[in-house]
Amino acid sequence: MANDVIPLPRPTALSEPHWNGCREGILRVQQCQRCKTCVFIPQPCCTHCQSNDLNWLDCSGKGKVYSHTTVHRAPRPQFEVPYVVAIIELEEGWHMLSNVLGCPVEDVHVNMPVCVEFREITDEITLPYFVPTR
Numbered sequence: 001m002a003n004d005v006i007p008l009p010r011p012t013a014l015s016e017p018h019w020n021g022c023r024e025g026i027l028r029v030q031q032c033q034r035c036k037t038c039v040f041i042p043q044p045c046c047t048h049c050q051s052n053d054l055n056w057l058d059c060s061g062k063g064k065v066y067s068h069t070t071v072h073r074a075p076r077p078q079f080e081v082p083y084v085v086a087i088i089e090l091e092e093g094w095h096m097l098s099n100v101l102g103c104p105v106e107d108v109h110v111n112m113p114v115c116v117e118f119r120e121i122t123d124e125i126t127l128p129y130f131v132p133t134r
């Protein structure tokens, strides 16, 4: 059964609030309380000013495609090709790597408005994907 699932993240104490947020349907990012930089992936201190005063910020889940590529050859048999890997620029000014679903791969373009859509993969892991904003 485990072989039918794509490789999944393993939450750590540091990243757990992010993954809990995904399960609750909230896209959550660390934000530095000193310089307000959003920090992703989760870090022990701010990547801009090194402050360790980081809080978790609930985000809108809205953003746009910053960059993208289409994968045509499955890295593992569990992946259905073709699919789009994209860097998403979130409204709050941070970036994350994800997939764009819900439209033909050739329709994905830079600056395309997208919003987060959560998919429950296992009891523990819900992954954030992005779909075109309608």
Ligand SMILES: [Zn+2]
Pocket: 032, 033, 034, 035, 036, 037, 046, 047, 048, 049, 050, 051
């Ligand atoms: Zn900072």
